[in-house]
Amino acid sequence: MLNPDGVYLGNYRCSLMGFDLNRHWLDPSPWVHPTLHGVKQLIIQMYNDPKTSLEFYIDIHAHSTMMNGFMYGNIFEDEERFQRQAIFPKLLCQNAEDFSYSSTSFNRDAVKAGTGRRFLGGLLDHTSYCYTLEVSFYSYIISGTTAAVPYTEEAYMKLGRNVARTFLDYYRLNPMVEKVAIPMPRLRKEKSPPYKHPLLRGPASNYPNGKGDKKSSVNHKDPSTPF
DSSP states (O other), X not given: OOOHHHHHTTOSSBOTTSOBGGGOOSSOOTTTSHHHXXXXXXXHHHXXXXXXXXXXXXXXXXXXXXXXXXXXXXXXXXXXXXXXXXXXHHHHHHHOTTBOSTXXXXXXXXXXXXXXXXXXXXXXXXXXXXXXXXEEXXXXXXXXXXXXXXXXXXXXXXXXXXXXXXXXXXXXXXXXXXXXXXXXXXXXOOOOXXXXXXXXXSOOOOOOOSSOOTGXXXXXXXXXXXX
């Protein structure tokens, strides 16, 4: 948990000092956002370690308006990487009756530039995938039914087990995601971010240009064909 002090005070979004921590990944302060700063340094250290393969980042949040569980993902210029990103949420939808792939979306809205999903999606290379897993505060609807089922502590824990089961499927059972040599994608050159991090291994990509152009607000529901 990155917000223990805020949660202790009853906040579900803001920290002890009133900051939404999932908007400050670009330049977290060790004093104002200490947990965020520490986790970011750890991830960068792991990324720069040649013995470590950092393939997934999943940020887990509760959602106050939508139902079920669903994911947010990133948009990439490389089409193959973009399509492969959809595999994990599709597998999770098969394993978890309360997870909705139809509510899952892929975007790079400028307003979300400071989130962990967006920042790390630009930092990590083409073998890594970053998601936000959102789960309703309230209830879920099972496919083919209309009745809302209230979430319980056991239901949340079951979804967590299904996420773990999906990792098993991803790495061992699905031939579509076997590791293969994929050339580095040629990304469209975008305006560089207004800062440079001294610890980053290579240039980050896929940052928003800050102008809110049409491409930055694209919202894709399904980047891949069914498998």
